[in-house]
Amino acid sequence: MEERAVQYPVLKEGEPFYFEGSQVGILVIHGFTGSTQSMRPLGEAYAEKGYTVCGPRLKGHGTHYEDMEQTxxxxxxASVEEGYAWLKERCDTIFVTGLSMGGTLTLYLAERYPDIKGIIPINAAVDIPSMEEMNTAQEPRFLDAIGSDIKKPDVKELSYERTPLQSVKEILKLMDEVRNRLDRVTCPALIFVSETDHVVPPLNSQLILEQISSEEKTLQYMPDSYHVATLDHDQGMIIEKTLEFLENQLS
Structure with a gap:
């Protein structure tokens, strides 16, 4: 593939966000083809409680789908490890939360950084059988959009209108790597799952619950949200239950 010279600007509301606060940090990770916009309400809520918050922009996201195709x-x-390092410079204690592939990356970090105090994956992806056939496909170069699976009317996720085939192949590699190491996760986990999700099968969260080695782990169902639950009807519950989880781990 020829090297592309185009430099796409970061979209408004797609920028990374940072809030400096206490010695307790929270890494907040958005999902595949999405942007930081989907996680900003959570980040702002946690910052209001005094936590230090980092919401990194995953490389190739929040710009243009052709940009993502190159990543x-x-x-x-690397994008989330940079965010983790930013928090480590400022905080003694770190929690990680993420939506969809952000949840996958949350698990990835927990598998490799045992000092993480706790994780909150939200509709995390570790096994999407419907994507598997894309592994050997050569075309089309771009697939339909998968973003904005939201039950709440008039709410839209800032996400790509097309999905690069090459990027699907990349997330399949990531899911395989994370799924095969789930038993390495030992920190407390609060796992959120939507009862109806048109992107990631809800059984993913059950699989995570069963295969991680954490002694303390809870599956929290979200009855009134689709995949992008952080922008949906259950947003308030996610924030409330997460804050309770953080307080319990810190007490």
Whole structure:
């Protein structure tokens, strides 16, 4: 593929966000083809409670889908590890939360950084059988959009209108790597799952619950949200239950 010279600007509301607060930090990770816009309400709510918050922009996201096409799953890992390092410089204690592939990356970090105090994956993806056939496909170059699966009317996720085939192949690699190491997760986990999700099968969260080695782990169902639950009817519950979880781990 020829090197592309186009430099796409970061979209308004797609920028990374940072809030400095206490010695307790929270890494807040958005999802595949999405942007920080989907996680900003959570980040702002946690910052209001005094926590230090980092919401990184995953490489190739929040710009243009052709930009995303050029990135690998290692690039996305590097994006969250940079955010983790930013928090480590400022905080003694770190929690990680993420939506969809952000939840996958949350699990990835927990598998490799045992000092993480707790994780809150939200509709995390580790196994999407419907995507598997894309692994050997060569075309079309771009697939339909998968963003904005939201039950709440008139709410739209800032996400790409098309999905690069190459990026699907990359998330499949990431999910395989994370799924095969789930038993390495030992920190407390609060796992959110929508009862109806048109992007990631809800059984993913059950699989995570069963395979992580954490002694303290809870599955919290969200009855009134689709995939992008952080912008949906259950947003308030996610914030409330997460704050309770953080307080319990810190007490």
């Amino acid at each position: 690998t799953y290692q690039d996305w890992i």
